[in-house]
Amino acid sequence: MGESISLILEMIVFRYGRINRDGIKSTGSGRDIMTVLRIRKSESFWMKKSSVLKKIIILLSIGLAFGLMMPSGEVHADNGPHGDLSSNTNTCSICHRLQSSEPAYTGQNAPDPDDLCLVCHNGTGAGTNVVDGVYMAVGSPQDLQGDSFGSLLSGGFTNTLMATEWTGKAAFDSTYNAVSRPITSSHDLGNALNVWGSGAQNSPAVGMNLKCISCHNPHGNSGWDVTSQSGSALLSSTYRLLRWQPLDSEGFTSSRVNVNWSGGSFPLNLQVPSLSGWLIPDNYPTSEWYTIGIKGSQAFCDYSTGTTDNTYRLDSFNYVEAAVNISYFCAQCHDNYFNNRNLFARNDESQYCGTPGVPRQSGATLLPTVKPNRNGNNSKDPANCLPVYDNSGRLTGWTDIRGSGDSAHQYRHDSGDVLRNSSDGTFAAQDASSLGRSCLVCHVAHGTSAVVDSGGDASNLEAVGRSQAGDSALLRMDERTICLSCHLGDVSLTTGPDAEASHNQFNPLEGVQCARCHSIHSARD
Amino acid sequence: MNNNKKKDQSMNESGRKKLISIISLIGIVLLLIFIGYQANRSLIKKESSLGVQFPLAQNTQEIDQPSFIGSFEDLNGSFGVAISPDGSRIYVTESRGERLVKVFDQEGDLLLSFSPPGTGSSDRILSYIAVSQEGKIFISDLYAAVIDVFDADGNFIDAIISRDMTISRWIELKTGSIPVANSTFYYDRLNGAVIYQPGNGEQQVIPGPDRSDWNPLGLRFDLEGNLLVTNLVGGLHQVLVFSGESFHNDLANWQPSILAFGSQGSQPDQFSFPNSVVRDVSGDYYISDGNNGRISTWSQDRQYISFFGYGSTEHSLNIPRGLWIDDNDHLYVVDTVGQVIRVYDLSGDTPQFLFNFGNFGFQDASFNFPTDIAIDLNGRIYITDTGNDRVSIWQN
Numbered sequence: 063m064g065e066s067i068s069l070i071l072e073m074i075v076f077r078y079g080r081i082n083r084d085g086i087k088s089t090g091s092g093r094d095i096m097t098v099l100r101i102r103k104s105e106s107f108w109m110k111k112s113s114v115l116k117k118i119i120i121l122l123s124i125g126l127a128f129g130l131m132m133p134s135g136e137v138h139a140d141n142g143p144h145g146d147l148s149s150n151t152n153t154c155s156i157c158h159r160l161q162s163s164e165p166a167y168t169g170q171n172a173p174d175p176d177d178l179c180l181v182c183h184n185g186t187g188a189g190t191n192v193v194d195g196v197y198m199a200v201g202s203p204q205d206l207q208g209d210s211f212g213s214l215l216s217g218g219f220t221n222t223l224m225a226t227e228w229t230g231k232a233a234f235d236s237t238y239n240a241v242s243r244p245i246t247s248s249h250d251l252g253n254a255l256n257v258w259g260s261g262a263q264n265s266p267a268v269g270m271n272l273k274c275i276s277c278h279n280p281h282g283n284s285g286w287d288v289t290s291q292s293g294s295a296l297l298s299s300t301y302r303l304l305r306w307q308p309l310d311s312e313g314f315t316s317s318r319v320n321v322n323w324s325g326g327s328f329p330l331n332l333q334v335p336s337l338s339g340w341l342i343p344d345n346y347p348t349s350e351w352y353t354i355g356i357k358g359s360q361a362f363c364d365y366s367t368g369t370t371d372n373t374y375r376l377d378s379f380n381y382v383e384a385a386v387n388i389s390y391f392c393a394q395c396h397d398n399y400f401n402n403r404n405l406f407a408r409n410d411e412s413q414y415c416g417t418p419g420v421p422r423q424s425g426a427t428l429l430p431t432v433k434p435n436r437n438g439n440n441s442k443d444p445a446n447c448l449p450v451y452d453n454s455g456r457l458t459g460w461t462d463i464r465g466s467g468d469s470a471h472q473y474r475h476d477s478g479d480v481l482r483n484s485s486d487g488t489f490a491a492q493d494a495s496s497l498g499r500s501c502l503v504c505h506v507a508h509g510t511s512a513v514v515d516s517g518g519d520a521s522n523l524e525a526v527g528r529s530q531a532g533d534s535a536l537l538r539m540d541e542r543t544i545c546l547s548c549h550l551g552d553v554s555l556t557t558g559p560d561a562e563a564s565h566n567q568f569n570p571l572e573g574v575q576c577a578r579c580h581s582i583h584s585a586r587d
Numbered sequence: 588m589n590n591n592k593k594k595d596q597s598m599n600e601s602g603r604k605k606l607i608s609i610i611s612l613i614g615i616v617l618l619l620i621f622i623g624y625q626a627n628r629s630l631i632k633k634e635s636s637l638g639v640q641f642p643l644a645q646n647t648q649e650i651d652q653p654s655f656i657g658s659f660e661d662l663n664g665s666f667g668v669a670i671s672p673d674g675s676r677i678y679v680t681e682s683r684g685e686r687l688v689k690v691f692d693q694e695g696d697l698l699l700s701f702s703p704p705g706t707g708s709s710d711r712i713l714s715y716i717a718v719s720q721e722g723k724i725f726i727s728d729l730y731a732a733v734i735d736v737f738d739a740d741g742n743f744i745d746a747i748i749s750r751d752m753t754i755s756r757w758i759e760l761k762t763g764s765i766p767v768a769n770s771t772f773y774y775d776r777l778n779g780a781v782i783y784q785p786g787n788g789e790q791q792v793i794p795g796p797d798r799s800d801w802n803p804l805g806l807r808f809d810l811e812g813n814l815l816v817t818n819l820v821g822g823l824h825q826v827l828v829f830s831g832e833s834f835h836n837d838l839a840n841w842q843p844s845i846l847a848f849g850s851q852g853s854q855p856d857q858f859s860f861p862n863s864v865v866r867d868v869s870g871d872y873y874i875s876d877g878n879n880g881r882i883s884t885w886s887q888d889r890q891y892i893s894f895f896g897y898g899s900t901e902h903s904l905n906i907p908r909g910l911w912i913d914d915n916d917h918l919y920v921v922d923t924v925g926q927v928i929r930v931y932d933l934s935g936d937t938p939q940f941l942f943n944f945g946n947f948g949f950q951d952a953s954f955n956f957p958t959d960i961a962i963d964l965n966g967r968i969y970i971t972d973t974g975n976d977r978v979s980i981w982q983n
Contacts, residue, residue: 153880154899155880155899155903155905156878156880156905156906156924157905157924158905159905159924159925159926172947173947173955173956173974174974177956177974178924178956181906181923181924182860182877182878182906184682184712185714185729186714186804186877187860187877187878188860189821191712191729194709194712194730196730198729198802211732211776220683221708221709221710223777240777241710241777242709242710242730242777244709
């Protein structure tokens with residue numbers, strides 16, 4: 063800076079010095095703007111020019127002075143929870159050993175980056191204790207849970223504070239039976255994991271090794287792009303610093319794209335086209351706007367290409383619903399499970415069951431009407447339901463998705479809807495509408511302590527060759543009781559020979575019974 | 588012609604005056620630029636300089652550095668460490684696995700282990716530990732947000748469940764009598780209640796006291812027997828000093844005098860997740876201001892003095908955690924992310940950096956996210972090497 067000032071000073075003084083020395087007679091071959099002063103002009107012209115120039119210099123100088131006095135700008139628009147990452151900060155040195163010869167966080171003989179995260183996120187340096195799945199609110203005024211000590215929405219990697227036990231009612235009591243227990247399944251850090259809902263049919267991608275930074279960007283995501291994704295749009299803060307796409311994932315973009323977002327402007331205030339599918343961003347790389355939603359709300363974007371002050375707002379428009387929520391993030395790995403209800407026409411035939419052995423559209427019957435008689439025999443026993451594909455292998459009514467033909471995937475939980483409120487490891491009753499079936503309604507992202515251990519028939523499950531007996535699969539509740547949170551009315555828990563409902567023989571409180579007949583996710587796997 | 592010449596001269600004179608005026612204006616503007624630049628520099632450097640950070644010069648004297656002599660291995664996520672007054676026992680808290688308090692002798696033999704009553708491994712987070720002059724063991728449990736108190740053999744005595752309340756005193760206030768012998772009691776954070784079972788009597792659930800300003804983390808005793816606690820409540824990261832004499836009596840009658848200082852933030856006199864507090868022989872306080880990446884110093888009358896160690900140089904602190912001051916008035920700082928122990932001389936007017944020891948690694952004499960430190964009277968240094976599941980032992 064000092065050099066710059068000296069340079070400016072030298073230039074100005076020198077040039078005016080020459081003018082003084084040479085007077086206006088000088089016709090030197092100056093190389094800069096001041097050369098004009100050395101061209102003889104009429105006095106009036108010179109006086110006028112000098113006056114204008116003087117004003118310009120003064121204005122520029124004052125502007126420069128004010129500019130220099132302004133505080134430096136932020137590197138990241140959101141700063142994330144990791145503090146002031148302004149361009150002039152030394153905060154980087156908290157986590158990075160600058161100018162040190164010590165190894166970075168890569169390589170075999172380097173500190174584990176997960177350990178670095180857990181230095182603070184064990185409760186001693188952050189309110190979010192992801193080890194124990196609790197929000198300790200120690201030192202953070204942002205108590206997102208509205209409590210000084212509550213469950214993390216995502217559970218924990220070692221323990222969780224969750225109410226996983228079936229309460230006997232669909233309306234959840236947020237304080238019911240929340241206890242801390244060791245996890246039974248997790249997105250295990252540092253170990254190779256199967257990626258269900260990905261890859262070829264019934265053969266999940268194997269060996270994905272997750273770290274904290276696989277999903278979270280510790281530097282924040284908005285403002286300058288720190289994830290090597292090109293672009294310059296300034297975005298509002300992101301939800302939990304989630305990336306647009308987890309590291310090492312193959313990524314996912316919905317195949318139904320009606321508008322190319324990398325092109326024109328975002329369609330402001332556009333409603334969902336009725337029954338014709340929805341607008342999904344295809345390859346807009348710089349934003350992570352789908353994760354900006356806060357719990358219990360639909361977050362929407364009024365993004366316009368080239369506008370740097372985009373803002374997000376919460377309102378009733380639902381034009382980016384399909385991708386705004388967390389499910390689209392999950393789908394970056396578990397892509398086969400993504401099935402947003404707005405993506406497809408409502409005549410999705412996959413939700414129908416047919417006559418046993420007749421896997422075609424004709425004769426299809428809406429599943430809820432399929433009730434076996436008291437003897438358990440019925441011509442439309444849901445256990446015999448098969449997906450409805452046309453001759454080309456497409457699911458009937460789906461014009462762009464080719465079905466796999468996997469009989470285990472005949473049902474369709476839309477998984478691309480809004481992220482809903484959650485507390486104590488379950489979701490709140492007021493959010494239990496049929497509109498929102500986000501991945502996180504049933505699953506946690508870090509780890510769960512739900513128990514699946516009471517046996518049951520593990521055959522005919524979601525993925526052939528995979529036994530789910532004993533696998534809590536990151537579910538929020540024990541066994542398959544998460545199903546009851548919405549479908550209690552479809553199930554009679556009364557057992558005995560006089561029970562009329564069929565489901566009494568498949569007590570959902572035991573093991574994997576719901577999944578015996580029903581596939582949970584979309585029909586694309 | 589002459590008129591024209593005079594006119595030219597007059598114009599030249601006028602032009603010179605104009606130019607002088609312009610140069611003067613430029614000078615003023617440049618002065619403004621300089622002032623602006625300096626003002627901006629002060630803004631830019633608000634975190635790092637503030638004109639009050641202790642400059643750290645490296646001691647050029649030859650100083651013997653500690654030597655690695657061994658480690659205690661039978662641990663899982665070793666976190667806090669403390670030493671009994673006679674140095675014969677080393678207490679270590681675990682942050683993983685069963686999360687026990689393990690007690691070793693000087694040879695590294697495991698003598699016993701224990702844990703707070705009413706807890707399992709999933710609902711206790713044992714962190715820092717300190718031993719009083721009487722040999723009582725104080726352990727901060729982050730999950731319950733209490734300070735558990737045990738005798739030297741790991742028998743539970745009581746717990747501090749709010750700033751000025753122990754369980755036994757609370758029971759007395761609520762039931763009219765102190766807990767009877769052979770009774771069981773503990774604090775249940777999820778229900779915000781004291782669970783009290785008097786002997787063979789019926790279990791009682793007693794709603795607990797207001798704890799909105801209570802969330803203890805770091806523990807140390809100073810030379811006067813005062814308990815130094817870092818307290819992490821949202822917006823109020825503080826140091827609390829509990830009077831030493833309050834621990835001489837029965838904790839059922841505990842009514843300490845409490846001194847407090849600090850708040851949450853990144854300003855010089857603020858803290859962000861302070862972990863440890865120690866005092867030197869003159870009574871000044873040294874706080875590992877963890878997330879601010881510095882050591883904060885306060886006078887014995889709790890006035891902010893300065894900070895040091897902050898920055899981006901090789902010897903700057905990353906995230907300081909455990910602290911200890913030895914008999915030579917040397918401050919030992921466990922730099923958890925820096926993977927080293929940094930040592931400062933406090934005997935002069937300002938702290939002086941002496942040396943580092945250790946580096947990252949999995950072998951002996953290496954650290955993998957170390958956390959806490961304690962030094963006995965013989966200069967034996969115990970460091971919890973958390974990521975390597977051990978206590979690393981060095982000798983001065």
